[in-house]
Amino acid sequence: MSNTTATAADPKRRSALGKGLESLLGPKPTVSVNANANAPGATPAAEPTGKPLEIPVARIERNPYQTRAAFDEAKLKELAASITASGVVQPIVVREIGEGKYQLIMGERRWRASQIAGKPTIPAIVRQVSNEQAMEMTIIENLQREDLNPMEQARAYARLSREFNLTQEQMATRTGKDRASVTNFLRLLKLPGEVQAMVEAGDLTFGHARALLALDNVPDLLMVTNRILQSGLSVRQTETYIKDLLNPETKEPKPEKVKEPLDPNVREARDLIQRKLGLRVRVEDKHGKGRVIIEYGNVDDFDTILRCLGE
Numbered sequence: 001m002s003n004t005t006a007t008a009a010d011p012k013r014r015s016a017l018g019k020g021l022e023s024l025l026g027p028k029p030t031v032s033v034n035a036n037a038n039a040p041g042a043t044p045a046a047e048p049t050g051k052p053l054e055i056p057v058a059r060i061e062r063n064p065y066q067t068r069a070a071f072d073e074a075k076l077k078e079l080a081a082s083i084t085a086s087g088v089v090q091p092i093v094v095r096e097i098g099e100g101k102y103q104l105i106m107g108e109r110r111w112r113a114s115q116i117a118g119k120p121t122i123p124a125i126v127r128q129v130s131n132e133q134a135m136e137m138t139i140i141e142n143l144q145r146e147d148l149n150p151m152e153q154a155r156a157y158a159r160l161s162r163e164f165n166l167t168q169e170q171m172a173t174r175t176g177k178d179r180a181s182v183t184n185f186l187r188l189l190k191l192p193g194e195v196q197a198m199v200e201a202g203d204l205t206f207g208h209a210r211a212l213l214a215l216d217n218v219p220d221l222l223m224v225t226n227r228i229l230q231s232g233l234s235v236r237q238t239e240t241y242i243k244d245l246l247n248p249e250t251k252e253p254k255p256e257k258v259k260e261p262l263d264p265n266v267r268e269a270r271d272l273i274q275r276k277l278g279l280r281v282r283v284e285d286k287h288g289k290g291r292v293i294i295e296y297g298n299v300d301d302f303d304t305i306l307r308c309l310g311e
Contacts, residue, residue, distance in 0.1 A: 052091040052123040055102060057114055060094060060122070063104040065135035068142055068152060071112065079109060080116035088114060091123040095134060102126070105134050106141045136164055143175040150209060151200040154188040161186075187213055195225055204228065207235035214242050277308055 092107030104111055105127065114122045129137065139156050142148060148156070160166045160174075168186070172179040188199065188209055195212065198204045204212075208228055215221040224245070228238055262270070262285060270283045273292070279301055282293040296302050 052125055054121040055094065055124045055126075057111065057119060057122050059100060060092075060102045060104055060111060060124070061097070063108060063134070063138050065138045066108060066142075068108070068148065071109065076109065076113050076116060079113035083110070083113050083119065084117045088119075088123050091125050093127055093137070094124045095127050095129050103134070105129070105137050132164070136160070140174055143177070149200050149202065150185065150188055150206040151196050154185040157182055157186050158189060184210060192218055192221065195221065198225065198229075205235065208233075208238055211235060211238045211242055214246065220245065277304060279304070 088110050090107070090110065092110050093105040094102040095105055097103045102124070107124075111122060139160055143153060143156050157171055160171050161168075166174070168179050168182045171177075172182045175182075188196065188206075191199070191209060191212065195204070195209070199206070199209045204225070212221055212224060215224060224238070224242060227233060227241065233241065262283065266283055266285045270281050270292075273294070274281045277294065280295045282295070284290040284293070294305060296305060
């Protein structure tokens with residue numbers, strides 16, 4: 001089971017995703033052959049090479065630059081089962097840190113799953129990189145994955161910007177994303193901590209979080225967040241709700257006019273006209289002045305009115 005992020009159906013994306021890591025990894029060096037590797041009792045040296053080497057799982061340490069906060073245990077077990085059956089298809093990437101130990105750069109899920117599967121060794125490519133390069137490679141690889149939650153992505157972009165002084169355009173180029181996406185993820189960090197936690201837990205979607213950013217007032221933002229959770233609002237419904245909240249109707253509803261009771265004679269005349277026409281009639285009278293309104297529903301009703309008027 002591979003941990004790749006590009007697909008054969010999307011060669012352009014695969015090409016874009018590879019640019020950032022290629023520039024960091026550099027060209028693959030030629031395989032170095034140890035002349036004494038076959039000597040009795042000799043241990044093959046894990047020299048930096050483009051060829052995968054089998055390295056003891058126990059000698060590999062976790063990446064301190066890892067931005068991923070959580071790993072799905074169920075998916076790790078699925079991957080472990082696949083590794084038990086077919087082995088690790090894609091090698092991990094490590095760097096040597098001395099005393100026969102290595103530090104993971106890319107492929108933590110495969111490394112963890114190999115431990116669950118009880119594998120003594122794992123195929124790995126050894127690279128000679130600095131602390132800064134290792135950190136950048138790890139962050140970029142994480143951002144190229146599709147299963148990072150929005151807050152993990154936001155923090156990863158922020159770390160690239162903070163620790164490597166990368167612009168949003170440069171981050172977009174290195175991760176194969178468009179600049180607008182980078183901007184939108186970084187804006188999530190403006191949300192209150194409790195709302196960020198809801199996004200990270202999956203209670204709020206990325207679309208909900210983006211909509212909430214339109215609210216500058218924290219109490220309003222938290223109120224709308226609770227409304228989303230309690231009423232199960234969709235992203236579109238949330239956007240509409242926020243729009244109405246930000247743009248309330250400015251016109252006050254006009255108070256209804258208090259209708260004065262009709263004069264008994266006027267009311268009797270109205271009833272007479274209604275009986276005569278068979279239609280609804282309204283009379284608005286004020287001190288002997290006003291208007292008579294005859295309502296009709298179709299052409300036949302209109303003809304009835306004309307006939308009664310002698311036309």
